[in-house]
Amino acid sequence: xxxxxxxILPGIFKFEFKVSSSFIAEAEPGRFIQLEVSxxxxxxxxxxxxxxxxxxxxxxxxxxxVGRGTEVLAETxxxxxxxxxxxxxxxxxxxxxxxxxxxxxxxxxxxPGLTAKIDSGLLLLGAxxxxxxxxxxxxxxxAITEDGSSGRKGLITDLLGSVRWDSFSGIALCGPVPMxxxxxxxxxxxxxxxxxxxxxxxxxxxxxxxxxxxxxxxxGGFLKCCSDxxxxxxxxxDWERCEGIH
Amino acid sequence: MADPYRWSFWKRxxxxxxxxxxxxxxxxxxxxxxxxxxxxxxxxxxxxTLKPREGNPPPRIIETRFGLLNSIGLANPGVDEVLKILLxxxxxxxxxxxINVAGEVVxxxxxxxxxxxxxxxxxxxxxxVSCPNVAAGGIAFGASPEIVxxxxxxxxxxxxxxxxxxxxxxxxxxxESAKAAEAGGADAVTVCNTFLGMKVDWRTGKALLKRSxxxxxxxxxxPLTVARVFKTSEAVKIPVLAxxxxxxxxxxxxxxxxxxxxxxxxxxxxxxxxAAFELREGVISLLESDSP
Ligand SMILES: Cc1cc2nc3c(=O)[nH]c(=O)nc-3n(C[C@H](O)[C@H](O)[C@H](O)COP(=O)(O)OP(=O)(O)OC[C@H]3O[C@@H](n4cnc5c(N)ncnc54)[C@H](O)[C@@H]3O)c2cc1C
Ligand SMILES: Cc1cc2nc3c(=O)[nH]c(=O)nc-3n(C[C@H](O)[C@H](O)[C@H](O)COP(=O)(O)O)c2cc1C
Ligand code: FES
Numbered sequence: 001x002x003x004x005x006x007x008i009l010p011g012i013f014k015f016e017f018k019v020s021s022s023f024i025a026e027a028e029p030g031r032f033i034q035l036e037v038s039x040x041x042x043x044x045x046x047x048x049x050x051x052x053x054x055x056x057x058x059x060x061x062x063x064x065x066v067g068r069g070t071e072v073l074a075e076t077x078x079x080x081x082x083x084x085x086x087x088x089x090x091x092x093x094x095x096x097x098x099x100x101x102x103x104x105x106x107x108x109x110x111x112p113g114l115t116a117k118i119d120s121g122l123l124l125l126g127a128x129x130x131x132x133x134x135x136x137x138x139x140x141x142x143a144i145t146e147d148g149s150s151g152r153k154g155l156i157t158d159l160l161g162s163v164r165w166d167s168f169s170g171i172a173l174c175g176p177v178p179m180x181x182x183x184x185x186x187x188x189x190x191x192x193x194x195x196x197x198x199x200x201x202x203x204x205x206x207x208x209x210x211x212x213x214x215x216x217x218x219x220g221g222f223l224k225c226c227s228d229x230x231x232x233x234x235x236x237x238d239w240e241r242c243e244g245i246h
Numbered sequence: 247m248a249d250p251y252r253w254s255f256w257k258r259x260x261x262x263x264x265x266x267x268x269x270x271x272x273x274x275x276x277x278x279x280x281x282x283x284x285x286x287x288x289x290x291x292x293x294x295t296l297k298p299r300e301g302n303p304p305p306r307i308i309e310t311r312f313g314l315l316n317s318i319g320l321a322n323p324g325v326d327e328v329l330k331i332l333l334x335x336x337x338x339x340x341x342x343x344x345i346n347v348a349g350e351v352v353x354x355x356x357x358x359x360x361x362x363x364x365x366x367x368x369x370x371x372x373x374x375v376s377c378p379n380v381a382a383g384g385i386a387f388g389a390s391p392e393i394v395x396x397x398x399x400x401x402x403x404x405x406x407x408x409x410x411x412x413x414x415x416x417x418x419x420x421x422e423s424a425k426a427a428e429a430g431g432a433d434a435v436t437v438c439n440t441f442l443g444m445k446v447d448w449r450t451g452k453a454l455l456k457r458s459x460x461x462x463x464x465x466x467x468x469p470l471t472v473a474r475v476f477k478t479s480e481a482v483k484i485p486v487l488a489x490x491x492x493x494x495x496x497x498x499x500x501x502x503x504x505x506x507x508x509x510x511x512x513x514x515x516x517x518x519x520x521a522a523f524e525l526r527e528g529v530i531s532l533l534e535s536d537s538p
Contacts, residue, residue: 036517041465041493044314045307045517069309085519202307204316205516207280209272211292211321212307221300222321241303 001081003058010131011065012106013074016058017084027054029114030091030172030198030231033061034206036083037073047073048203048226050110051087062109062134088206089230092196094118097169101139102183104156104175108134110198114172115139124163126156126179157182165191173234174198181239195234201225216241249530253287255485255507256370256408256433258342260287262526263498267489267512268293268346268372268412269318273332274339277519285522287508288341291332293348293374296358298324302379303456308445313464314513315443317455319379320348325361333367342369346412350382352393356400363406370407372487373397373432376414376439378461385442389418391426398430410434410487415474416442424478424486434485436510437474441467463513467491472504479505495528 004016034046047069049061065074076082092114099121101111108125115121115138123141127133130150133143143151144159152158156179165187171194173180180197187195204212208227215223216238223229223236253263266289271277274289283289301321308315322328328345336343345368349355355373362368375388375397387393394411401409411427413420415438424435440461445454453459468491479486485507492498493514501509515521 042312043309044464044513045309068311083518202305202309204307204314205270205519207519208276209292210270210307210316210516211301211318212316214301214304214306214321216304222304 002076002078004060005078008062009134012062012132012134013065014052014060014062015073016060017082018057019059019084021057023059023087024054024057027051027059027087027113028091029094029117030110030196031087031089032206032230033059033084033086034088034203035061035073037069037076043069043072045204046085046206048206050198050230051113052109053112053116060112062106064106085206089226090228092170092172092231095169098122098167099170099172100124100163100168101136102156102171102173102175103134103136104179105132106134107175107179107198108136110174111136111139111172118170122168124156124159126159126175155182157186160186169194171195172198177242180234181242184234184239192235196231197234197237198231199225199229199237249534251530251533253508255487258369260508262287262522263502263508263529264522264526265290265344265487265508265510266515266522267510268374270512270515273328273336274341274343275332275335278339280519282519283340283522285524285526286341288344288369289339290344290372290510291336291346292322293320293346293377294322294325294328294358294362295320295348295350296325296354296361298322298327305454308454308460310443310445310462312466313443313462315445315455315460315462316440317379317457317460319457320377325358329361329365333365337367343367344370344372344410346372346374348374348377348380348383350380352387352397352400354383355397356404359401359409360404363404368407370433371401371405371409372436373401373409373411374439376412376416378414378416378440378442378459379457385414385416388412388414388423388439389416391418391422394423395426395430398427398432402431408433410436412436412489413438413478415439415470415490420474421477421481424482428482428484432484434487434507435478435482436487436489437478437506438471438490440490441470463490465491465493465497465514468497468500472500475501475506476504492525495525495532498525498529499532
């Protein structure tokens, strides 16, 4: 059941659902849910959303309206029940120490939950404009927007020059594919080796049976976003073949 | 008290008319682990081919206004891996497993089935001569009654188990292909695979799927399946397994009334992994409320 709903930025919503305690126990950062956005038959498939955070017996997601499914969801009111599957997939492999989180746009939606599980972290956050810039509490944040409406003006890659890569024990990267690819390619090799990315693919089932959610695998073949991921070692993905997928 | 309703095909009786369609249930293993096979009479596996196939480049799933386009391209680990890894795990399924088999050339079908005969797990086979997502084999086979009969004859020769031939709605006459399957010795026909569909971005003029066309499925297609089930079941004596457009208990009863022996659920299973249970409950309660 939806117990909270807020339009945190124009067209960007935070929804809170009541869930079971076993759900909460399994809701590791980076895992996702498959949400049935309508009661009618269309859209036919569920829509995947990263678990943003959990509180007590509730789970939060943050999503942007980009098409029909998210539009229908945004119109749904508090008190309605929607079928929710999850937590699904594999989340981040955590280790102690300081983490670097790099998020582009809605890619940062999963970072609140991750923040709660790491010792400390630095967040590099990029968005098109301040209207798309999420706020992630509890992290030292450097923001950059393409139009300069908040923080520095430019792309997230403009922030990478001053990063002291060797001061982090883990790196989490999530955002649009071109952004993740550009960031990954600018990283020194040791940083690439400790980077985990949260990938996205159009999903059918979300639980590993339909082969619909393929992500190009380094060295050939495909990974299944929903069950091998959605969080992958950045090195296990073939970034060249990722281009133009959506 | 157990309900009295039973459905049967291939000399076996089931307490449900529901089969889980190929490509939407894997090999049933994930569903079994979640306890979601209750209500399913049998699982039909993802297509199995002689060699591993990595499948088509993504995106492989596109949702359109009233349905789903898929371009999976028969991604599967190949028959060796299926025998070594998947079938031993599937041996524990609480219901029978039917293996869906595909091939790029006519000889591949009997070759795969000859290998599958090494395992005790399969209950039967579904011969897929209708995949819209491959360059070789696929629809071109299913549309030709001569090829359908030839494949059926070759499969019959090597198979100790019953098999269904899964037909295409896209080209040729599905009734003629069904008769050809029966003449070749098939023990059932599956009516039918997905419809050829395509989505184009009018701004760029480009198709969204890399192979341009894909297989279209949707609850809106139910009447098309009903018509094809009706026509083929009049033309052949072997059971007709219906596939296409089911998302309600009423749909299942309608297809059975139109001549189907059993009814498959595919796309809807991806949305509702527990669809078999829900739909069977629905079927039983409709039958109970209808009986005097
Ligand atoms: C594991 C995972 C986690 C996700 N987490 C979030 C999240 O936390 N917040 C959020 O806002 N979005 C998230 N997404 C993306 C979200 O699922 C899609 O935006 C949503 O499914 C779009 O549905 P729609 O019907 O509104 O759009 P559609 O009408 O289906 O498509 C509109 C546009 O959205 C894009 N799109 C569609 N489906 C996907 C998809 N599965 N992944 C990426 N882009 C897509 C396409 O470019 C398309 O042109 C996640 C996706 C995945 C796979
Ligand atoms: C994602 C997906 C994968 C499929 N893969 C196969 C397959 O491997 N072999 C096959 O014979 N049919 C395959 N099909 C077709 C389905 O088994 C079914 O016949 C079709 O989708 C129509 O039924 P539905 O409306 O219940 O989905 C696939 C369908 C979908 C949506
Ligand atoms: S979405 Fe079906 S296998 Fe990943």
